[in-house]
Each structure stands twice: as C-alpha cells, then as structure tokens.
Amino acid sequence: MFEIKEIDPHHYRVKTRNATLRVMALFIALGFLTSYFFPKLFGENPHNLLTLQIMGALIGLGIVFWITAKFFRHQPWMQEAMYGWQLKRSLMHITNAMRPLQEKVEAGDTEAMKILRFYHLGITQMYTFEQNTSGLIDLKVEKDQLAAKMRELGLETEQTQFELAKLKAVIGDKEQN
Numbered sequence: 001m002f003e004i005k006e007i008d009p010h011h012y013r014v015k016t017r018n019a020t021l022r023v024m025a026l027f028i029a030l031g032f033l034t035s036y037f038f039p040k041l042f043g044e045n046p047h048n049l050l051t052l053q054i055m056g057a058l059i060g061l062g063i064v065f066w067i068t069a070k071f072f073r074h075q076p077w078m079q080e081a082m083y084g085w086q087l088k089r090s091l092m093h094i095t096n097a098m099r100p101l102q103e104k105v106e107a108g109d110t111e112a113m114k115i116l117r118f119y120h121l122g123i124t125q126m127y128t129f130e131q132n133t134s135g136l137i138d139l140k141v142e143k144d145q146l147a148a149k150m151r152e153l154g155l156e157t158e159q160t161q162f163e164l165a166k167l168k169a170v171i172g173d174k175e176q177n
Contacts, residue, residue, distance in 0.1 A: 002090045004121055004160040007080065012129050015080035023072065027064045034060035084129065087122055090162045094119045100171040105146070111170050113150055117159040120146060 038056025039049055072078050094101065094115060104112035120143040127135040147157045 002086055002162045004087070004118070004125060005083065007083065007125075007129075009128050009131070012080050012084070015077070016084060019072075019078050019081040022077070023064065023068055026067065027061060030060040030063055031057045032060075034063070084126075087126060090164075091119060091122050091126065093164055093167060094122075094162075097167060097171045101167070104170055109170065110153065110155055111166060113146065113153075113155060114159045115162070115167055115170060117146055117150060117157060118162045121159060122162070 035053040035056035038059065039052040042052055045052075073082055101112050101116060105116050120139065123139060124136065124143065127133075127139070150157050
C-alpha cells in the first residue's frame with residue numbers, strides 16, 4: 001500500500017537533486033573506470049575499442065543500478081527520491097487503467113471514485129513537486145467535480161492511500177497488467 005505524505009515541494013526538489021547528483025557521481029566514476037578497464041581486460045583492438053568501452057560503461061551502469069537498489073534506496077538521503085518513484089509508479093497503475101476506471105466512476109462505483117480521487121491528489125502533488133502549473137490548472141475542474149460528487153454521496157475526499165489490489169478488484173484483474 002502506498003500513502004501520500006505531506007512533503008514541502010522545495011525540500012523534495014533539493015533532496016531529490018542531491019540524491020541524483022550522488023548517483024550520477026557514482027556512475028561517472030564507475031563508468032569511466034569500467035569503460036577504461038574493459039578494453040584492457042579483453043585486449044585493445046583498434047577495430048572494437050569503442051564497442052568495448054561502451055560495453056564497459058554499460059556494465060558500470062548496471063553496477064550503479066545494483067548498488068542503488070541494494071544499498072542506497074534505504075538511506076535517509078534517498079527517501080524523497082524513493083517516495084517520488086513510488087508515487088509515480090502508483091499513478092502509472094491508475095493511468096494504465098484510466099478508461100475502465102472512469103467508466104466505473106460514471107456508473108457510480110464508489111470504490112472507483114476513491115481510486116480516482118487518490119489519483120487526483122497524487123498527480124496534484126507530483127505537479128506541485130515539478131512546478132507544473134499548467135498541469136494543475138488542467139486538472140482543477142475534473143478534480144473539483146469528482147470531489148463535489150463524492151461529498152454529495154457522503155464519501156471521504158481525502159483519499160491518500162492506494163492499493164493495487166483494490167484497483168484490480170474495481171476494474172477487473174484481466175484489464176490491469
């Protein structure tokens with residue numbers, strides 16, 4: 001289950017930028033080292049030197065992915081970046097099922113309304129993090145209409161939690177990949 005947290009957008013941008021720079025620095029160091037030593041390991045041949053250097057850099061990239069997944073993702077300095085990734089992943093699941101979800105909302109399914117409300121709150125937060133004011137403006141009418149409809153039905157509008165299993169139950173598992 002994913003839950004939307006209150007995070008200051010400026011703090012989010014600073015922390016994610018910091019995490020990105022750390023991971024990039026590691027990739028630059030490992031990428032240069034592996035692209036330098038890979039041709040030495042397999043013999044420098046002028047005909048395939050560039051290929052071996054690219055393969056070395058890709059191996060360096062793979063090592064960075066592994067280090068990030070294994071060691072960095074649980075570090076305090078990586079918290080906001082991981083939160084953003086999880087939020088985007090949750091929103092992606094809903095986006096992929098948007099058509100059947102909207103059909104259920106139009107049919108009056110309250111669980112579908114709750115999921116769509118989570119989507120609106122989550123995408124609003126993501127747009128705020130990214131300073132996407134035009135996205136916020138475009139979303140406002142749809143968001144307000146759904147909130148009014150939910151209040152009319154006596155439903156809670158602060159839907160800050162998302163469970164993929166609920167989405168699958170609402171739209172049917174066969175439609176969600």
